[in-house]
Ligand SMILES: Nc1ncnc2c1ncn2[C@@H]1O[C@H](COP(=O)(O)OP(=O)(O)O)[C@@H](O)[C@H]1O
């Protein structure tokens with residue numbers, strides 16, 4: 130049904146080995162693609178290689194075999210600085226542990242990737258950041274320091290930050306994994322809202338069955354392989 | 359990459375670790391303060407000590423040395439041309455102390471582009487008659503105006519009025535000499551020259567150079583007075599003292615003019631070689647101490663940056679995850695290091711200047727140095743410039759390796775480690 134949409138991300142036979150302490154293959158010929166506008170979840174038992182896969186897809190880990198295409202472009206083997214720029218422009222990342230910069234306010238945290246990209250002026254970015262905060266009903270916390278927020282609030286800010294440069298793709302590694310039921314529901318609803326209202330392409334690792342069932346498509350992994358998609 | 363963002367991130371990291379950053383900056387401040395103060399003080403002392411001798415030493419001095427004739431008759435005779443001649447008990451010839459054709463030489467020197475000024479002098483060995491005792495001494499006949507202008511003569515007149523020296527039959531005595539003769543200003547004393555001429559002169563002032571031996575035997579009068587004392591005509595001059603625009607030319611010019619005028623010439627470098635050595639060693643010591651202090655504070659910065667990087671691994675990992683590359687992170691930490699250097703160094707320069715002002719106020723009075731009332735300090739901007747450069751260079755080097763380490767942080771390792 131979504132076949133006429135262009136591909137946002139495509140993995141082609143990705144293998145990943147760890148050599149420490151012994152040579153183990155963590156990813157085995159992983160191939161799949163994510164179309165633009167799709168909300169995809171990745172599930173699987175703990176230790177099956179989901180995080181490892183996500184670090185490779187996010188271009189932070191370049192030590193793998195196979196090919197990776199993003200937005201129709203082969204990104205495997207590109208220089209590090211090019212990948213950093215690509216990450217800044219096209220990928221928003223949400224971690225399980227809410228990684229915000231505690232030295233900065235909530236608003237500044239959201240603006241920093243935008244300042245780095247330099248596409249918008251500071252004033253425009255401030256306006257855009259406030260808009261994103263409004264989506265997450267966090268606007269009254271804009272001037273707080275990041276470490277003055279609760280876990281659920283931090284995670285909402287982290288998603289807002291991931292959105293600031295209008296990324297091609299948002300990736301999340303168990304973004305609700307560290308939250309209680311209530312906060313986890315709020316964050317999950319926000320993801321769904323992004324998918325439905327903004328047609329945001331998203332790839333989210335989760336072990337929350339309920340979460341996975343709410344997405345467009347589930348990729349199931351076992352022991353380093355994709356067993357169903 | 360926009361610098362404003364780099365600066366903003368660096369500032370935030372520094373403020374987050376404000377105490378350590380302040381300690382590091384204080385280290386730099388302290389060493390730059392010490393560096394500037396030390397160099398200012400050391401060089402103040404250096405130039406004072408140099409001035410003690412070098413200021414009033416002519417760059418080149420022309421005179422006739424009393425020495426045996428190098429062309430002894432036996433060497434000239436044809437008969438002994440190819441023999442090995444040994445003459446024992448050779449005596450100096452009766453050569454004149456006066457410089458031949460001195461007026462012409464002075465005029466030529468004054469027209470020389472390299473020469474700042476020329477001052478003629480007549481030296482005479484005399485006895486100062488005090489009651490039944492005769493004290494030996496030297497009277498230098500000088501051109502007061504030129505001597506004041508070129509050799510800071512008036513700086514060393516501690517009592518009396520040097521202008522009165524322009525009148526005939528007046529004298530300024532070395533302080534030690536005056537003390538030994540128990541004379542006061544206005545007293546008339548009697549002088550006998552080595553040739554036996556007697557003369558009455560009035561004391562118009564005291565001279566104190568700071569070199570005790572010198573002050574015990576030297577005195578000054580006008581050229582005319584000394585010529586009269588010796589019974590010589592106005593063309594009689596025993597020394598021609600030259601001051602150059604550039605002191606470094608002295609040795610070569612001395613050699614050159616020695617030949618042209620066929621007289622002896624001493625240059626300041628040869629005469630005062632030991633002063634240069636002392637000055638160089640003192641300067642070297644101050645630089646060594648200053649640089650040691652800076653290196654120590656450099657290690658302080660290195661430690662603090664390393665610690666900061668260790669504590670801020672999460673921050674570095676996030677920055678990289680959201681698209682900052684290695685060189686951005688590198689620049690952030692270099693900026694932190696340099697900011698510590700700029701702030702610490704800047705405050706250090708100001709404090710150093712104040713410390714110099716302070717030292718400059720401390721009374722330092724000694725018999726030997728009549729012109730010095732407080733400790734001498736050199737405010738040459740050169741030392742401040744060197745201090746500023748050193749603080750930037752050391753902080754940059756101190757930041758270099760930590761920054762490189764930070765730029766190499768693998769975000770996956772940090773994020774996975776949580
Ligand atoms: N740095 C590493 N060195 C060696 N083995 C690792 C390393 N990181 C992860 N692994 C192993 O790779 C496997 C997959 O890990 P991970 O991708 O984190 O699993 P998941 O996120 O699905 O729980 C696990 O067996 C883990 O022990």
Ligand SMILES: [Mg+2]
Nearest residue numbers: 179180181302
């Ligand atoms: Mg995981």
